[in-house]
Amino acid sequence: MSMKFSQKKAVSTKELFRAAEFENILKCVHCGLCLESCPTYRELDDEKDSPRGRLYLMRGLWEGELELEPAVLEPLSRCLDCRACESACPSGVPYGELLEKTRGIILENSAQSLKERVLRSLLLKGLFRSTNLLTLASRLLKIYAATGLPKLITKTFVGKLLPESFVFQQHLLPDCSGQSFKRKHADQVLSPLSQEKLKSETQKSKTQLRVGMFSGCIMDVSEAAIHESTLTLLRRFGCEVVVPGNQVCCGALHVHSGDRKTSREFALKNLKAFEPRHFDAIITNAAGCGAQLKEYHHLFSGGTTEVKYDWAGFENKIVDILEFLARFPEFMEKLDWREEQDVVLYDAPCHLMHAQQVDENPRKLLSSLPGVSLVPLQESNWCCGSAGIYNLVQPELSAAVLNRKTESIRQTLFENPQATTIVTGNPGCLYQIRAGIISKDIQLRILHPVVYLAERLKKNGS
Ligand code: SF4
Ligand code: SF4
Numbered sequence: 068m069s070m071k072f073s074q075k076k077a078v079s080t081k082e083l084f085r086a087a088e089f090e091n092i093l094k095c096v097h098c099g100l101c102l103e104s105c106p107t108y109r110e111l112d113d114e115k116d117s118p119r120g121r122l123y124l125m126r127g128l129w130e131g132e133l134e135l136e137p138a139v140l141e142p143l144s145r146c147l148d149c150r151a152c153e154s155a156c157p158s159g160v161p162y163g164e165l166l167e168k169t170r171g172i173i174l175e176n177s178a179q180s181l182k183e184r185v186l187r188s189l190l191l192k193g194l195f196r197s198t199n200l201l202t203l204a205s206r207l208l209k210i211y212a213a214t215g216l217p218k219l220i221t222k223t224f225v226g227k228l229l230p231e232s233f234v235f236q237q238h239l240l241p242d243c244s245g246q247s248f249k250r251k252h253a254d255q256v257l258s259p260l261s262q263e264k265l266k267s268e269t270q271k272s273k274t275q276l277r278v279g280m281f282s283g284c285i286m287d288v289s290e291a292a293i294h295e296s297t298l299t300l301l302r303r304f305g306c307e308v309v310v311p312g313n314q315v316c317c318g319a320l321h322v323h324s325g326d327r328k329t330s331r332e333f334a335l336k337n338l339k340a341f342e343p344r345h346f347d348a349i350i351t352n353a354a355g356c357g358a359q360l361k362e363y364h365h366l367f368s369g370g371t372t373e374v375k376y377d378w379a380g381f382e383n384k385i386v387d388i389l390e391f392l393a394r395f396p397e398f399m400e401k402l403d404w405r406e407e408q409d410v411v412l413y414d415a416p417c418h419l420m421h422a423q424q425v426d427e428n429p430r431k432l433l434s435s436l437p438g439v440s441l442v443p444l445q446e447s448n449w450c451c452g453s454a455g456i457y458n459l460v461q462p463e464l465s466a467a468v469l470n471r472k473t474e475s476i477r478q479t480l481f482e483n484p485q486a487t488t489i490v491t492g493n494p495g496c497l498y499q500i501r502a503g504i505i506s507k508d509i510q511l512r513i514l515h516p517v518v519y520l521a522e523r524l525k526k527n528g529s
Contacts, residue, residue, distance in 0.1 A: 081131035083172045088368055089129050094160045095122045101152035101162075106450045106468045107145055115142040118152035118162055125169050135177055143169060145464060147457055148323050149450040150421035163422060164365050167322050174325030191326055195284045195316045198247050205243040205288035212240065221505075232462045238502030239458065241289035241494070248294045249282040253312025260302040261402075277307045278391075279346040279384075281337075283356050284316035286494050293494065296521035297352045297388050303524065304398050308350075314340040319359035323455045327366055334363040335373065338381055349381075352388045352517055354493035355455070358422035360385045387419060388517055389492055393428035399435055403525040406437045410486040411519065412479055412511070414472075414500060415447045416493035417454075429492060433516060436523055442483050445475045451491075453499035465499075473503040480511060490516040 101118040108117035127133030217237040226234040318330030351357040364378040434441045452468030
């Protein structure tokens with residue numbers, strides 16, 4: 068969201084940074100090895116829009132040498148929070164954590180425009196807090212799609228009469244289901260669909276693996292195939308699955324835009340929804356949600372009561388569905404897979420690869436499918452420009468970043484013309500890349516990897 072950079076309480080900025088446990092910023096030795104990994108630096112060719120430049124700005128704020136003024140804050144607001152710089156950094160600078168704390172302080176210490184206050188109240192504090200409102204929005208969008216208006220706008224002369232960004236946003240619309248996945252399955256014990264049951268190795272006497280499924284906010288009411296495929300795969304792998312009905316949004320969109328208060332509220336609700344059920348693992352299928360759930364402890368500083376909760380116990384159970392399935396290659400082999408030849412392109416979502424450091428196992432898992440050749444995209448680690456709501460609040464820079472991604476897809480497809488499908492394990496990336504390839508008329512299906520995996524299972528197999 069655009070920020071109106073008038074300062075509310077300049078005196079307390081330094082104090083807020085001191086209270087935020089910010090010392091890790093000293094790990095940056097200014098070597099610049101992260102620069103070439105940064106999409107905004109590569110697009111804008113400006114040191115201020117690089118990770119090193121932004122760390123200089125954050126350090127200046129922390130040390131009280133800089134003030135909250137546009138020249139400082141605008142480069143920080145242009146960061147995608149893709150965390151490619153973290154993977155490139157040899158000094159272990161926790162860039163994402165530092166940026167998110169900084170954005171929290173900026174939000175607390177800066178006056179917001181009326182437009183921003185309204186957007187925050189309606190979307191982040193209103194819509195994402197209420198399953199009823201999300202379900203209603205999903206139904207309305209489903210009706211909107213059924214009217215044919217998005218197609219009219221994107222495929223006919225009507226689009227030429229409208230702003231380009233509005234036309235592009237039609238491509239971004241999710242495939243809304245009109246119902247909540249967590250309400251559909253709330254708290255039922257969904258038993259394994261295979262004879263063989265996965266066993267927990269962590270217990271003294273081996274017991275059947277029991278997992279919780281995280282359903283998210285937008286994902287809870289859209290792209291139903293992703294959650295249903297995840298559920299099918301888990302059950303076919305021999306797990307008992309429960310979808311807690313009282314879980315809420317992970318809070319990632321909030322924390323990326325500085326609203327740490329709402330994110331803390333969601334963290335506590337999710338801890339209470341999952342932890343009393345003693346799952347062996349908590350499964351996510353959205354890379355952004357997984358990264359957020361694994362880092363809840365970043366939200367609580369030493370002085371708060373909540374810091375004493377067992378965040379590590381909760382976070383250690385969070386596992387991306389692809390990483391989870393990859394742990395059981397013997398089960399993958401036993402399932403009844405279709406064997407037709409297929410070539411699939413793989414996109415690595417930033418929050419899976421950089422924030423969760425999960426990259427090799429999803430590739431191995433998909434490559435192990437009979438008949439499937441997996442081809443990583445050229446520049447697979449280049450961000451797609453989605454980054455939560457970045458594509459809505461920084462549309463031009465997001466479009467430039469996406470353009471480079473779609474050109475990589477076009478080039479990889481040119482070299483692998485048999486490819487039928489591209490897979491990416493984060494819904495935000497899926498919407499963004501889908502919009503990119505449709506608008507550039509690139510002939511490829513785009514799917515979440517779990518939907519592809521479920522498609523490759525023989526319907527009545529084991
Ligand atoms: S963030 Fe890491 S890679 Fe980048 S300048 Fe600092 S120390 Fe070097
Ligand atoms: S998070 Fe991404 S956009 Fe931001 S500085 Fe790091 S590499 Fe650049």
